[in-house]
Amino acid sequence: MPTDLDNMVKVFSRPKSLTDVRSTYCPGCQHGILTRIIGQTIDELEIAERTVIIAPVGCSVFAYLWYRCDAVQVAHGRASAVATGIKRADPKLIVLSYQGDGDFASIGTAESIHAANRGENITVIFVNNQVYGMTGGEMAPTSLVGQKTTTTPGGRDAALFGYPIRFSEMIAQLDAPVYVTRQALYDTKRIIDTTKAIKKAFTNQVEGKGYSLVEVLSTCPTNWHMKPVEASKHIADVVTKVYPLGDLVDRG
Amino acid sequence: MGEKVLMRGNEVIAEAAIRAGCQCYFAYPITPQAELLEHMAENMPRLGRTFVQAESELAAISMVYGAASVGVRTMTSSSSPGISLKQEGISYLAGSSLPAVIVNVVRGGPGLGDIAPSQCDYFQATKGGGHGDYHMIVLGPSTVPEAGTLTMLAFDLADKYRTPVMILADGMLGQMMEPVDLPDPVDITTLPKKEWATTGAKGRDPNIILSFDLDPEVLKQMNLELQRRYRKIERDEVRYEEAQTEDAQIVIAAYGTTARIAKTVLRMARDEGIKLGLFRPITLWPFPYEALKKLSQRVQTVLTVEMSAGQMWEDVRLAVAERADTPFYGEMGGVVPTPRGILNEVKKYAH
Amino acid sequence: MPRGMVTIDKERCKGCGLCIAACPHQVLAYSGQLNRSGYNVVYAENPEACVGCAFCALTCPDVAIEVYREKITT
Numbered sequence: 001m002p003t004d005l006d007n008m009v010k011v012f013s014r015p016k017s018l019t020d021v022r023s024t025y026c027p028g029c030q031h032g033i034l035t036r037i038i039g040q041t042i043d044e045l046e047i048a049e050r051t052v053i054i055a056p057v058g059c060s061v062f063a064y065l066w067y068r069c070d071a072v073q074v075a076h077g078r079a080s081a082v083a084t085g086i087k088r089a090d091p092k093l094i095v096l097s098y099q100g101d102g103d104f105a106s107i108g109t110a111e112s113i114h115a116a117n118r119g120e121n122i123t124v125i126f127v128n129n130q131v132y133g134m135t136g137g138e139m140a141p142t143s144l145v146g147q148k149t150t151t152t153p154g155g156r157d158a159a160l161f162g163y164p165i166r167f168s169e170m171i172a173q174l175d176a177p178v179y180v181t182r183q184a185l186y187d188t189k190r191i192i193d194t195t196k197a198i199k200k201a202f203t204n205q206v207e208g209k210g211y212s213l214v215e216v217l218s219t220c221p222t223n224w225h226m227k228p229v230e231a232s233k234h235i236a237d238v239v240t241k242v243y244p245l246g247d248l249v250d251r252g
Numbered sequence: 253m254g255e256k257v258l259m260r261g262n263e264v265i266a267e268a269a270i271r272a273g274c275q276c277y278f279a280y281p282i283t284p285q286a287e288l289l290e291h292m293a294e295n296m297p298r299l300g301r302t303f304v305q306a307e308s309e310l311a312a313i314s315m316v317y318g319a320a321s322v323g324v325r326t327m328t329s330s331s332s333p334g335i336s337l338k339q340e341g342i343s344y345l346a347g348s349s350l351p352a353v354i355v356n357v358v359r360g361g362p363g364l365g366d367i368a369p370s371q372c373d374y375f376q377a378t379k380g381g382g383h384g385d386y387h388m389i390v391l392g393p394s395t396v397p398e399a400g401t402l403t404m405l406a407f408d409l410a411d412k413y414r415t416p417v418m419i420l421a422d423g424m425l426g427q428m429m430e431p432v433d434l435p436d437p438v439d440i441t442t443l444p445k446k447e448w449a450t451t452g453a454k455g456r457d458p459n460i461i462l463s464f465d466l467d468p469e470v471l472k473q474m475n476l477e478l479q480r481r482y483r484k485i486e487r488d489e490v491r492y493e494e495a496q497t498e499d500a501q502i503v504i505a506a507y508g509t510t511a512r513i514a515k516t517v518l519r520m521a522r523d524e525g526i527k528l529g530l531f532r533p534i535t536l537w538p539f540p541y542e543a544l545k546k547l548s549q550r551v552q553t554v555l556t557v558e559m560s561a562g563q564m565w566e567d568v569r570l571a572v573a574e575r576a577d578t579p580f581y582g583e584m585g586g587v588v589p590t591p592r593g594i595l596n597e598v599k600k601y602a603h
Numbered sequence: 604m605p606r607g608m609v610t611i612d613k614e615r616c617k618g619c620g621l622c623i624a625a626c627p628h629q630v631l632a633y634s635g636q637l638n639r640s641g642y643n644v645v646y647a648e649n650p651e652a653c654v655g656c657a658f659c660a661l662t663c664p665d666v667a668i669e670v671y672r673e674k675i676t677t
Contacts, residue, residue, distance in 0.1 A: 005608075005671070007604070007673060007674050008607075008608055008671035008672065008673060008674065009671060009672055009673075009674050010669060010670070010671050011655060011657060011670050011671065011672045012657040012660040012661075012668070012669060012670035013669045013670075014666050014669070015666075018666065022614075022615055022665070023664070023665055025664060025665075026617075027617035027618060027619040027642065027664075028617070028619030028620070028621055028664060029664055030664060031664070032663075032664025032665050032666070033661075033662065033663075033664050035664075035666070036663075036664075036666045039666075048453065049452050049453055049454035049455075050452040050454065051452070052321075052322075052450050052452070055462070061464065064460045064462060067458070068453065068458060069453055069458055070450035070451070070452060070453050070458050070459045070460070071450065071458060071459075071460045071461070071462075072317075072318070072321045072450055072460075072461040072462070073348075073460070073461065073462035073463065073464050074314070074317065074318075074344070075314065075317075075340055075341065075344050078310065078311070078314035078317070078340075078341070081306070081310070081311040081312075081314035081315050081318070082314050082315065082317050082318035082321070083318060084304065084311075084315050084318060085276065085278065085314065085315035085316060085317060085318020085319040085320075085321070085322075085326070086318040086319065086321060086322055086450070087318075088276055088302040088304060088315070088318075088319065089275065089276050089302065089318065089319035089321075089322040089323075089324045089326070090322045090324075090451065092452075093322070093450075093451070093452055110307050110308055110310070110311065111307065111308075111310070111311050111314065113307075114306075114307035114311065118304075185662075187625070188625055188658045188661055188662065191661045191662060192661070221619075227620070228619040228620055228621050229620055229621060229623075229624045232621065232624075
């Protein structure tokens with residue numbers, strides 16, 4: 001190494017609230033970027049000692065291993081309801097409900113909408129990668145029309161399986177949520193935007209403002225059968241046309 | 253000491269839960285247990301505690317799971333169709349070793365059934381209604397005052413064994429009014445601290461609540477730990493009542509409302525010179541196999557009476573084996589057996 | 604002397620290549636070396652071009668990259 005470390009200052013390192021456990025995500029999966037952003041946010045807000053991470057069912061089931069925080073692993077779809085129970089039992093805790101698209105927008109539809117409608121003072125991160133990753137690449141409620149999955153081998157036919165569900169827009173119709181936004185991770189600017197959104201969603205909770213939802217468009221290179229860089233480009237070029245980025249509600 | 257008041261079974265369960273220190277209650281309305289929900293709605297917020305009318309039974313039991321994770325005393329209640337929906341959450345509570353109380357005010361089934369009293373959920377309650385190798389402690393009160401004392405006990409047992417505990421009542425018990433001596437409230441600050449709870453990882457390693465491990469060997473160990481706990485519960489927590497069994501030739505085996513009716517039958521039978529006794533399991537799981545086995549060695553007949561097609565009857569036959577006759581008499585669909593009907597059945601076996 | 608420097612935890616790297624694409628100065632490339640998990644790990648092929656912008660680290664899903672920047676002395 002030619003550089004003299006004495007003349008250098010470290011400007012980026014692993015967040016303290018992350019453990020040393022290596023992630024179980026596939027190469028290039030953007031779940032990992034979110035893990036890092038969440039860890040960084042927990043560090044910045046100094047809330048590791050009072051945060052409870054909800055690990056859902058799906059690829060992020062192992063989320064309980066990655067943070068130096070208390071964690072609760074929950075049933076598929078019920079994360080927002082469990083978050084309600086935790087927050088109501090001890091409002092001082094900071095609760096993160098981390099959910100995929102099948103969890104949040106399909107099997108947990110009722111729990112997701114009603115936690116939002118009650119204005120639970122929680123932070124929800126909804127990872128929309130348009131596919132069921134863990135189980136083998138089946139159709140998600142968010143899969144695009146024409147998208148090939150293992151349960152729509154000929155492509156999603158809207159006449160048979162409906163349209164990609166814009167769940168955040170549904171949540172945005174409710175009176176209670178203070179912050180609803182859709183972000184992405186396909187380039188540095190979007191990663192920085194997502195970081196700001198997640199910090200805001202946590203800050204709202206710390207300040208007792210109420211329900212915040214950050215939907216994040218994410219890749220699944222494995223089940224999309226794309227290289228990670230190509231998958232990022234697919235988000236930018238195709239997926240954002242169906243799921244426009246930006247804030248839907250900001251009453252903070 | 254407590255105060256004597258006239259209260260409905262559903263309200264007594266609710267009030268006992270409050271006095272047991274239940275901090276969070278989550279439920280979805282269903283007949284015939286709506287009064288329980290209403291009592292909680294009125295009183296929990298007044299006490300600075302949590303009442304949430306959930307969007308569904310699935311959500312309610314999941315909220316219980318969350319509150320239990322934090323270590324507070326928590327409860328949900330429902331009736332049969334709603335309890336079916338809660339099975340997912342009950343399995344997760346058992347798998348994650350979380351204490352919680354679930355009340356089932358049973359009504360006629362299957363399907364939508366009706367809103368009349370029934371005991372048709374015994375299998376679901378005692379044999380593990382959800383997925384996986386688990387049990388929960390199941391308590392079967394037979395009077396309104398006992399519904400109160402068993403609810404208090406349910407919270408203690410749930411905490412002691414880190415397990416879900418069910419109060420298996422029925423529509424009759426829920427709706428009936430009786431004078432009750434309400435128990436004194438528990439001072440929750442005196443309860444043992446739950447070191448495992450997810451209260452924030454301050455000054456300690458993170459606590460993790462989960463029912464999951466992908467490694468079969470690890471999951472096997474988690475299961476073995478549950479089984480060890482179940483064996484301990486079977487050893488230490490069996491509860492039952494025997495009435496007039498000393499000289500009995502025939503014994504009715506019944507729980508809950510049916511056992512209450514059977515007590516009337518005892519008087520009628522004794523008036524007619526029939527030596528009838530009653531064996532009443534109070535813990536439906538763990539079932540009092542040993543006590544019933546002993547009793548069966550000195551009687552001719554153990555007549556199981558239930559408001560079902562014969563669910564507890566299977567446990568009775570397991571306990572009695574071939575030591576005595578084990579006939580069955582039951583009603584279904586919300587029909588409550590009459591003392592006269594039961595007595596006529598008893599007479600068939602009185603020689 | 605370069606203005607920045609990156610260090611890559613070889614055992615964390617899964618060789619996804621997102622960092623290579625994110626780097627505005629073409630510092631990073633595949634090394635052709637496999638780590639214990641069998642991934643072709645990324646390394647700084649042109650370290651002298653690094654400005655310490657941290658775009659690579661921001662995009663790394665495995666939090667395998669640390670970034671240093673030249674001390675500004677006045």
